[in-house]
Amino acid sequence: MNYDEPFQMDEELPGQDNVVIPSQSLSDDITPRYTDPTSSIYYDHQLIRSKLAHLRLDTGNNTTTEDESVDEVNKSGKNQYDEDIDDNLDLKLQSKLNQEYHAKYDTFDVLTQPLAPPENFAPVINKIYRSSFPQPNNFSFLKKLKLKSIFCLIPEEYPELQAEFLKHENIKLFQLGMSGNKEPFVKISSELITEAIKVVIDPANHPILIHCNRGKHRTGCLVGVLRRLQKWSLTIIFDEYRKFAAPKERPMDQQFIELYDETEIIKYAEENNLLPLAWE
Amino acid sequence: METSNVAIQQQVADNTSQDVSKGRKIVRPPTLRIIPPLNFCPVERQLYRSGQPSIINQSFLQQLNLKVILWLASEEPLDDFLEFCNDSNIKIEFVGLIDETYGHGQMNPWDSLNEGTIKKALELIVNKDNYPLLVCCGMGRHRTGTVIGCLRRLQGWNLASVSEEYRRFTGARGGRILVELLIESFDINSVSIDPERLPEWLK
Incomplete structure (x- = not known):
C-alpha cells in the first residue's frame, strides 16, 4: 500500500455550484421499492440518477432515455478509466451466477459452511453494517445478521x-442510484448522501447493510459522513476510508467527506431525535 | 478595556500566549472532536478492537462504556492509560505479558502470541459478562489481529475472509504469514465455552 499517492491533491476542486440538483422530490424516490412481503419485489422506475446521468439528461438531447444513460455511464467507465471497473456491477456475471444458483438449489434455505462474509464487510456502529455487493455464497452469512434492510448505492438494476433472496428473507431494499467519484467529471452528490443518511440512521430500518459494488468508494463516503455526525476527527475518518478503499483510495472521496455540508442532515436528525449516534 | 477581555477569553480557549499577543478574536467555541484510537473498529455488538489508546482518545472511550479491556501486548500499557482505566472502572485483563504464568517460553515482544494466550483471550471474549469489551495491543495490528482472526474462525468464517480482515489493519508493511499460519492452525475446539454466557451473535 502506498500512502503517499492519495494525498497528492493536485486536482482542482470543482466549484459547488456545478452540482445539478434533481428537480423532482428526492424523498419520493427513496421510498422502499419493496413494501409488501407477499408480492414480488417492485422495481422503482424512478431511480435517482447520479450527477453524470443528470448532466447527460440535461445537456444532451431530450430523447435520451434513462436506461441508455445508465449504459453510457457503464461504457464510458469501462473504456476510459481502468480503476472504474470497480464502480460498475457486472450484470452478465450476475445473471450467470443466478443461473448457477438455481441449477444447484431450489431454495434459499441453504446453509453453506464455512460462513463467507462479503468482501469489505464490517460493522459501522451498532446494527449498521457495510460491505461490497453480496454474492450468492454470502447468503448464509447475511442470514445470520438478521437484516431488516439493505441500502444499495448503485445505479444498475438490483x-x-x-x-x-431479499424477498425470501423479508429484507427491505433501499436503492439510491449513485455513481462513484471519477476524476474529474463525476461527483458524488451531497443531496443524495443526505437522503441516504436519513434512511441509514433511522433505527426503524436496523439492522441495515450499506453496500455499493466493491464497498470501497461510495460506501466509504457514506460511512465517512456518518463518522462526521459522530464528530470523529477527519484524520481518523480518512484513515478508516483508506483501510477499506485500499489500494484504490481516491482523494476526491476524502475531499467529499470533508467538504460535505452537514447542516441539513443535522437539522433533520435533531428534529427526529436521531442524534447523537451512541454506541449501544 | 474590551481588548483585554478578548485576550482573557482567548487565553482560556487557546492557552497559548503567542495568540493572545496577536489579539485575534474568537468567533466560535472550539469544536468537539472525537478521536478513536488507532485501528479502532467495531468487531461485533459491544466488541471492539484498536491499538493502544492514548490520552487524546479518552472522550471517545467514554462513549463506549467499556467494562473490560483485553490487553494483548507483551509490555505493560502506559501509566496514563492505566490511570484512565482505573478512574473509569474499566477492568484490564492482561493475557499477553511476558510472564512465567502465561509465557510458555514466549520471550520477545515481537514473537507471536502462543496458543495458550489465544485460548485465554478467546475465553474472555466468548463470555458476555465482559461486555462492552475492547481488544487491543500496541498498534492494534498483529496480536489483536491474531485473536480476532481466531474468533472469526470460531464464528465459522472462511479463512480468506479472515485474512482479508486481518490485513485491513496491518498497515503499509502488510500481513505476517506467521500470524496467518497461527490463525489457520489454531484449534478452535480447545476453547472452553459456557453456552449460557455466549454473546447473542455467537449463538
Whole structure:
C-alpha cells in the first residue's frame, strides 16, 4: 500500500455550484421499492440518477432515455478509466451466477459452511453494517445478521437472484442510484448522501447493510459522513476510508467527506431525535 | 478595556500566549472532536478492537462504556492509560505479558502470541459478562489481529475472509504469514465455552 499517492491533491476542486440538483422530490424516490412481503419485489422506475446521468439528461438531447444513460455511464467507465471497473456491477456475471444458483438449489434455505462474509464487510456502529455487493455464497452469512434492510448505492438494476433472496428473507431494499467519484467529471452528490443518511440512521430500518459494488468508494463516503455526525476527527475518518478503499483510495472521496455540508442532515436528525449516534 | 477581555477569553480557549499577543478574536467555541484510537473498529455488538489508546482518545472511550479491556501486548500499557482505566472502572485483563504464568517460553515482544494466550483471550471474549469489551495491543495490528482472526474462525468464517480482515489493519508493511499460519492452525475446539454466557451473535 502506498500512502503517499492519495494525498497528492493536485486536482482542482470543482466549484459547488456545478452540482445539478434533481428537480423532482428526492424523498419520493427513496421510498422502499419493496413494501409488501407477499408480492414480488417492485422495481422503482424512478431511480435517482447520479450527477453524470443528470448532466447527460440535461445537456444532451431530450430523447435520451434513462436506461441508455445508465449504459453510457457503464461504457464510458469501462473504456476510459481502468480503476472504474470497480464502480460498475457486472450484470452478465450476475445473471450467470443466478443461473448457477438455481441449477444447484431450489431454495434459499441453504446453509453453506464455512460462513463467507462479503468482501469489505464490517460493522459501522451498532446494527449498521457495510460491505461490497453480496454474492450468492454470502447468503448464509447475511442470514445470520438478521437484516431488516439493505441500502444499495448503485445505479444498475438490483440483480434478480439477490432481489429474490431479499424477498425470501423479508429484507427491505433501499436503492439510491449513485455513481462513484471519477476524476474529474463525476461527483458524488451531497443531496443524495443526505437522503441516504436519513434512511441509514433511522433505527426503524436496523439492522441495515450499506453496500455499493466493491464497498470501497461510495460506501466509504457514506460511512465517512456518518463518522462526521459522530464528530470523529477527519484524520481518523480518512484513515478508516483508506483501510477499506485500499489500494484504490481516491482523494476526491476524502475531499467529499470533508467538504460535505452537514447542516441539513443535522437539522433533520435533531428534529427526529436521531442524534447523537451512541454506541449501544 | 474590551481588548483585554478578548485576550482573557482567548487565553482560556487557546492557552497559548503567542495568540493572545496577536489579539485575534474568537468567533466560535472550539469544536468537539472525537478521536478513536488507532485501528479502532467495531468487531461485533459491544466488541471492539484498536491499538493502544492514548490520552487524546479518552472522550471517545467514554462513549463506549467499556467494562473490560483485553490487553494483548507483551509490555505493560502506559501509566496514563492505566490511570484512565482505573478512574473509569474499566477492568484490564492482561493475557499477553511476558510472564512465567502465561509465557510458555514466549520471550520477545515481537514473537507471536502462543496458543495458550489465544485460548485465554478467546475465553474472555466468548463470555458476555465482559461486555462492552475492547481488544487491543500496541498498534492494534498483529496480536489483536491474531485473536480476532481466531474468533472469526470460531464464528465459522472462511479463512480468506479472515485474512482479508486481518490485513485491513496491518498497515503499509502488510500481513505476517506467521500470524496467518497461527490463525489457520489454531484449534478452535480447545476453547472452553459456557453456552449460557455466549454473546447473542455467537449463538
